[in-house]
Amino acid sequence: MSVNREIRLASRPVGEPGPDNFELVEVELPEPSEGQILVRNTWMSVDPYMRGRMNDAESYIAPFQLGVALEGGAVGEVIASRAEEIPVGATVSHFLGWREYTVLDATAAAVVDTGLARPQDYLGALGPTGLTAYLAVTEIAPVKKGDVVFVSGAAGAVGSVAGQIARKLGAAKVIGSAGGPEKVKKVAENFGFDAGLDYRAGSLPERLAELAPEGIDVYVDNVGGDHLQAAIGALKVHGKAALVGMISQDNATAPVPGPSNIYDVVTKRLTLRGVLVTDHLHRFPEYIAQAAAWLADGGLRTEETVVEGLDQAPAAFLGVLRGANTGKMLVRLSRG
Numbered sequence: 001m002s003v004n005r006e007i008r009l010a011s012r013p014v015g016e017p018g019p020d021n022f023e024l025v026e027v028e029l030p031e032p033s034e035g036q037i038l039v040r041n042t043w044m045s046v047d048p049y050m051r052g053r054m055n056d057a058e059s060y061i062a063p064f065q066l067g068v069a070l071e072g073g074a075v076g077e078v079i080a081s082r083a084e085e086i087p088v089g090a091t092v093s094h095f096l097g098w099r100e101y102t103v104l105d106a107t108a109a110a111v112v113d114t115g116l117a118r119p120q121d122y123l124g125a126l127g128p129t130g131l132t133a134y135l136a137v138t139e140i141a142p143v144k145k146g147d148v149v150f151v152s153g154a155a156g157a158v159g160s161v162a163g164q165i166a167r168k169l170g171a172a173k174v175i176g177s178a179g180g181p182e183k184v185k186k187v188a189e190n191f192g193f194d195a196g197l198d199y200r201a202g203s204l205p206e207r208l209a210e211l212a213p214e215g216i217d218v219y220v221d222n223v224g225g226d227h228l229q230a231a232i233g234a235l236k237v238h239g240k241a242a243l244v245g246m247i248s249q250d251n252a253t254a255p256v257p258g259p260s261n262i263y264d265v266v267t268k269r270l271t272l273r274g275v276l277v278t279d280h281l282h283r284f285p286e287y288i289a290q291a292a293a294w295l296a297d298g299g300l301r302t303e304e305t306v307v308e309g310l311d312q313a314p315a316a317f318l319g320v321l322r323g324a325n326t327g328k329m330l331v332r333l334s335r336g
Helices: 119-123 128-140 157-168 181-189 204-211 225-234 277-297 310-321
Strands: 003-009 022-028 036-045 074-081 091-094 101-105 148-151 173-178 195-198 216-221 235-243 271-274 304-308 328-332
Touching: 003 310, 022 310, 036 091, 036 119, 074 119, 091 119, 119 328, 128 157, 128 216, 128 235, 128 277, 148 157, 157 173, 157 216, 173 181, 173 204, 181 195, 195 204, 204 225, 216 225, 225 235, 304 310, 310 328
Parallel strands: 148 173, 148 216, 173 195, 216 235, 235 271, 304 328
Antiparallel strands: 003 022, 036 074, 036 101, 036 328, 074 091
16 A cells, blocks of 8 residues: 555644534555554544543643544454564554554554454453553452442443443443433343433433432442532542543633532541552453453443444544544444
8 A cells, every 4th residue: 555544633622622623634545664563553542531532631641633643442354564463464452543554663553363262352341441440440450348339421332331241240230321221221131230210311410319219329420510510529537539531621711610529538538549550551361361251252242333444533533523433433444
C-alpha cells in the first residue's frame, strides 16, 4: 500500500464536539524500517476518555494535536514485517487507531492469541475497558461476599463487565444505572444485574434507595455528577467507590461543582479512589487468562455496537459521548 486514510483533529471543540472537529485525509504510507511492522487495521476502539484529549489541556495523557491523526486502541493483521519477533500474518493490538494502515515499531505492538478469543475482544472485554472493570472491583474498591454494588453506566463497556465480575466476587446484589428502558432491560437480562435503574425516569436518589434500602457497599462510577452525589448518599459507613470516569462533565465549558454532600465522605469515612488502567498494564496477562476463560464458558457476557468504515469513526465516537452504544463501541475498518 502506498496511500493510507486517517482521521485527524481539525479543530478543538468548545462544549460538545461535532463532525466539523474531524477531517478524513489521504496520506502516503511509508515502508517499514528495520524493527518495524506494517499493519492493516481491522478494528478500532472509540472511548469516552478521548474527549479530554481533544482539549489543549494538561492531563494524565497528552492532548491530540491539531492536523495530526488521532490515536486509540486498534487491532489488525501484520502484512509486512522487518521485526523478527512479529511475523507476517500475526494479529496485533496497538495504539495507532483512527487509520486504515499503520507503520509502527514492533515494540509498540502486542501479538494477540486469536485462538483464545476474537480479535475485537482485545479492545473490549480483554482490552483496557475490561481490565479497568476488573481493577475497579478487585483492587480499587474491592467487592466482598455479601456486598451491595451500584454501577453507573452499566450498559457500557466498563460498567457491564464490572457488574458481572462483582457478582463473581460474591456480591449479594448488583444494581446498574442506564439511560432508557431498553438499556435497563439489557442490564438485567443480558448482563445479569439484579436490577436496572433508568436515570432518566424519576429521582435517582429515590430510585437507588428503593433498590438498596439499607445502602450500598461499593460504587463503580463511570458518570460522575448526579450519580456520584446519589452514590455518596447511599454508601454505608466505610463504603468504597472506584472512580473510573465522569462522562457527564466531559463537554463542560466551565468548572463543574462537586457533589453538595461531599462532607458525607468524612462522616461516613468513605474511600473514593480513582483508577487509570495505564498504571496497571502489567496485570494484562493475569486478567486476559481469567477473562478469556469466562468468555469461553459464557460466564462473562458482552455486547458490541459496531459501526462500519473509517469515515464513520467520528460519528461512532460522538455516539459514545451521547450514550448510543450498548457494551463496547467498535469501528470495523476491514473484514480481513
